[in-house]
Amino acid sequence: MTTVRSAHTEDLPELSKLFDAYRLFYRMDSAVEDALNFLSERLRQNDSIIFVAETADGKLAGFTQLYPLFSSTRMKRLWLLNDLYVTETQRGKGISRLLLAAAQQLAMDTGACGLLLETEKTNHIGNALYPSMQFELQTSTHFYFWTNANTSQH
Numbered sequence: 622m623t624t625v626r627s628a629h630t631e632d633l634p635e636l637s638k639l640f641d642a643y644r645l646f647y648r649m650d651s652a653v654e655d656a657l658n659f660l661s662e663r664l665r666q667n668d669s670i671i672f673v674a675e676t677a678d679g680k681l682a683g684f685t686q687l688y689p690l691f692s693s694t695r696m697k698r699l700w701l702l703n704d705l706y707v708t709e710t711q712r713g714k715g716i717s718r719l720l721l722a723a724a725q726q727l728a729m730d731t732g733a734c735g736l737l738l739e740t741e742k743t744n745h746i747g748n749a750l751y752p753s754m755q756f757e758l759q760t761s762t763h764f765y766f767w768t769n770a771n772t773s774q775h
Contacts, residue, residue, distance in 0.1 A: 643706035683707035
């Protein structure tokens with residue numbers, strides 16, 4: 622049985638490896654130590670919510686990370702579901718659904734107007750999963766991103 626709970630600092634060594642695998646999925650360079658520092662800072666500063674999926678044997682099978690935002694037009698809190706990852710060996714077992722349900726519950730518990738997420742068009746599994754969890758594809762807007770050339774990426 623897999624349970625979902627909030628991440629703790631004790632999870633950081635294992636969670637940072639999952640986070641690194643997530644970044645590798647998106648074609649970034651491996652940087653486990655940087656991942657550990659990044660996640661440690663998020664927990665220490667309390668500026669994101671991280672849920673982990675833990676298997677019956679105590680291993681982490683996946684995680685999701687959410688950042689608080691606000692919608693000016695709705696004048697409500699909004700959560701950015703920035704990261705969702707399940708290990709390859711645990712995929713197909715409903716863990717993503719458990720993590721998404723925890724994120725949806727967070728939105729309800731905090732009075733947020735909703736969850737915002739982005740995924741690549743080539744992420745066929747995610748693009749099938751999200752609508753099945755009541756996420757609606759937004760086709761009436763354009764999404765733009767500006768990259769600060771002064772920051773480095775791994």
